[in-house]
Amino acid sequence: PAARSRPRDRRSSPSAVGSTMKRMSDNTRPSPSSGNMTSRDMSYTNLAAMAEQFETYQRVLPAGGTKAEDSQATYGQAMELINTGLRLDATTPLEAISYYQRGGIMLSRVLESAPPDEESDKMQRTLDMIEERVRFITRTVMGGSITDSQMASALPPSPHEPPSDLEEDEYLGLMPSDERAFNLFDVADKDRLPRELRMALASFGSIFTELTRAFGFQHESVLNQQEHLMLLLANSARDADGMRVLHRKMLANYRKWAAHMKVAAQCAGDSDIAQNKATDLALLMLIWGEAANLRHLPECLCFLFHQMRKELWEKPLHTPRRRPQGWFLSRVVAPMYRKMRAEMKRTHPSGKSLGHTGKANYDDFNEFFWRPEALGYSYHASEDAAPGDVEARGRAGLSSSGVTAVSEVFGSAGFELGVPHQPDVSTFPVVKRYVERRSWLAPIRAFWRVHSFLIVALHVLVVLAFSKTRQGGVVLDGALLQMLLGALLTSAACNVIHEVLNVYTQYGMLQHHLGQLGSLSLRLVVKSALAAALFLEYFHLLRDAPLASQHVPPSVWAHAVLYPHVRFCAAAATYAIPAAVSLLANLLPILSTWARGWTGPGKWVLDVLEPMNRLYVGKDIHVPGITPKLGYDFFWLSLILFKLGFSYCFQIEPLVQATRDAWTLDLSGWWPDVELGKLPNGLVIGLHWAPVVLMYMLDLQIWFMLWQAFFGTMLGWKLHIGEVPDFGTLRERFLAAAECFNAKLLSKDVPLILAVDPP
DSSP states (O other), X not given: OOSBOOOOOOOOSGGGTSOGGGGOOSSXXXXXXXXXXXXXXOSGGGHHHHHHTGGGTOOOOOTTOOOGGGHHHHHHHHHHHXXXXXXXXXXXXXXXXXXXXXXXXXXXXXXXXXXXXXXXXHXXXXXXXXXXXXXXXXXXXXXXXXXXXXXXXXXXXXXXXXXXXXXXXXXXXXXXXXXXXXXXXOTTOGGGSXXXXXXXXXXXXTHHHHHHHHHOOOHHHHHHHHXXXXXXXXXXXXXXXXXXXXXXXXXXXXXXXXXXXXXXXXXXXXXXXXXXXXXXXXXXXXHHHHOGGGGGOHHHHHHHHHHHHHHHHHSOTTSOOOOOTTHHIIIIIHHHHHHHHHHXXXXXXXXXXXXXXXXXXXXXXXXXXXXXXXXXXXXXXOOOOOTTOHHHHHXXXXXXXXXXXXXXXXXXXXXXXXXXXXXXXXXXXXXXXXOOOOSTHHHHHHTHHHHHHHHHHHHHHHHHHHTBOTTSOBOOSHHHHHHHTHHXXXXXXXXXXXXXXXXXXXXXXXXXXXXXXXXXXXXXXXXXXXXXXXXXXXXXXXXXXXXXXXXXXXXXXXXXXXXXXXXXXXXXXXXXXXXXXXXXXXXXXXXXXXXXXOOTHHHHHHHHHOGXXXXXXXXXXXXXXXXXXXXXXXXXXXXXXXXXXXXXIIIITHHHHHHHHHHHSOOTTSSTTOOOTTHHHHHHHHHHHHHHHHXXXXXXXXXXXXXXXXXXXXXXXXXXXXXXXXXXXXXXXXXXXXXXXXXXXXXXXXXXXXXOOOO
C-alpha cells in the first residue's frame, strides 16, 4: 500500500483539548489497525457517555485509572517524579524527560477526576510548565521539532520526523512502505490520484507547509485538512472558476462578520490572485481542524481567522519564521477552552453546581465576538515574558512560586511566554448575555408575534360576526368602525404583555447589562403609557357616542364622533404609525436589512425600539429579488386566509346567537339572597367561548401541516419528483393503503376481494 496511516481528528472531546500533557500514555501509540481503543474511547460515539458523567466530575479514563481514595497518594508520587525531573534537568535533560512523562501521566489522571477548585488549577499549571519544558528540551538539546504525538508522550522525536529543510511532500515520499496503510486519497502518492484531485492539490502548492511553520499546526491535522480541501476544490471544479466559488462560499460568514464589526475583511477578494484565495481556504480549514470545542463558537473562528490572516498580510509566508508544532493548540485553543471549562464548572460557595441561568454557555462566549471590543485582544497567549515578570508569567499559567523555582533551575531559557501588546483573548470578561427560562411562558414569548396576531384577528372576527344583520350581511356604518377601532387597544395590550414576558425571561441578567435594562424599562414605560392613553380615550369615546346610536354612514360618524376626539386620534396615530412601519419591514425584509445598516443616532433609536437589531444573527436573510418571495408570500397568505375563514364560519359565527340568547336569560337567582346581576350570564358565555378560543389559537399548527403537505405535493407534481409524481400514482397508493388496512383487520384465511373499475 502507498498511503500513510495517521490518526483522524482526536481533539473534539472536552478532555482532549485542555492540555497536551493530558494525552500522555504509558505505552506508545497503538496502530490504527490494532483496534485496541477500549481503554480510552475518545471518538464522537463516546461523547454522550462523557457528557453524562460531566456533572459528577468523572471522565472516561484509561484502564487502571486513579480511584478517589488513591488520588492523594498518586498526586504525591507524581510530584516526586516531576521534582526528580527538575533536579536532573540541568545535567541530563533526556533522562529528565522520562520523569516528566511518568509524572505527567499520573498527575493528569488525578486532574481528570478532581473537582474544579484551587488544587485542580495548580495541577493544571504544573502540567503546563512541564509541557513547556519538554518542548524546549526537544528543540534546543535534541535539535529538532516534535509532533503532537511525540509531545503527548514526551519521547524523543521519531526517526521519521521530517527534517526542517525538507518539504512535507518530500518527507512523505521517504517514509518506509511498511509504515503505510491504504488510502484512496493519499496526497503523498500524487500519481495514483485522479486528474481532478491532482489539479486541486497542485493549486495549494506549499501553502500548508508554510502555514504549519507560521502557526504551529499539528502534522496529522494538516494532512487531514489538506485532503479535505483537495476534495472540496475538486468537487467545485465543475464551475468555471472553482477556487473563486469555493472561496466565496466558505468565507461568506467571515465577510458578514467583518461587515458587522465595521472592519475591512482580511480575506482575498474575488479579483485577487488564486494563491491568496488558496491561503485563505487553507488557513480557515486548519483553524477549524484544531478548534475542538471552539467549533461551537463560529464568530470566534471568524475572529481567529481575521487576526491570523492580518498577521500574514503584515508578515508574508516567505518571511523566515517558525513556531513549533502544537503551538496553535497550546497557545490559542487550550487557553480559551480552559476558560470556558472553568466557567461551565463554576459552583456555589456551598459546592452545589450552578444552574444554566447562573453561568455562561457557548452562546454567551460566542456573543462576545460580535462586539468591536473583541478586536482589542490578542488571539494567542503571550510568548515573550521576562523570567522575572511574575505578573505576566502568572497570566501564562504559573504561580509566583513556580516562576521562582523555574528561574533557579532553568534560568532564562526556561521561559518562552511574554507580555503581549494586547491582552490575551482568554482574559476577556465572562458575561451572561442571555438567560433561558425553562417555563411554559418561554415558548409563548418566542411565538408571541403569532399569538398577538391571532388575538387581534379574533377581535376583528368577533366584531364582524356580531355586526351581521338578520339578512346575513355586514353593514359598514359608524358602529362597526367604532368597534374595529378597539383592535388598536387589543394590539397595544399585546405589546405590553410582550414586554412583561421580556422582563420575566431577562431579569436574571439585567443587573449586568445596564443598556438592556434601560432599553427594556423605556419600552415598557412607553408602551404601557400609550396603552393606558388609548384605553382612557376610547372609554371617553364610547361614553360620548354609545354604539347603539352610531348606525350612521361612516363619513357622518367620522365628522360627528371621531374628529372631535382629538386626543384619541393623536394617541391612535402615535401607536399606529410605528406599528405600520414595523409591519412593512416584516413584509419587505430588505427594508429591515437597510435600516439595520444605519449608523449614528438613528441606529441607536432603532436598537432601543427593536433590541433584536443588535444581534449579529438574523440579518441579510431575505431572498434576492421579488419572484422567489412571491411563492413564500402566497403560501402564508393563503394559509392564514383559509384558517381565518374556517374559524369565522365554523367556530365564531355559530356562537353569536347562542351568546345573545345566554345574555338575555335571567340567571340572577342562582345564589339565594344574593344579587348577582349579569355575572352568571358572563360565566355561561365564558364557558361556551373558552374551548373555541383555545382551539382557535392552536389549530393554525394543524392547518400548517396540512397546507405544507398539500403545497409540497403540488410542487412535487409540477417538478415530477418524489415517490408520488402524479395524481394517478396517488390514487393507486390509496387503493394499496386500503388493502393493507384490511389485512390488519381480517384473518389471513379470509381472502381479500379487490374491486377493480372496468376499463
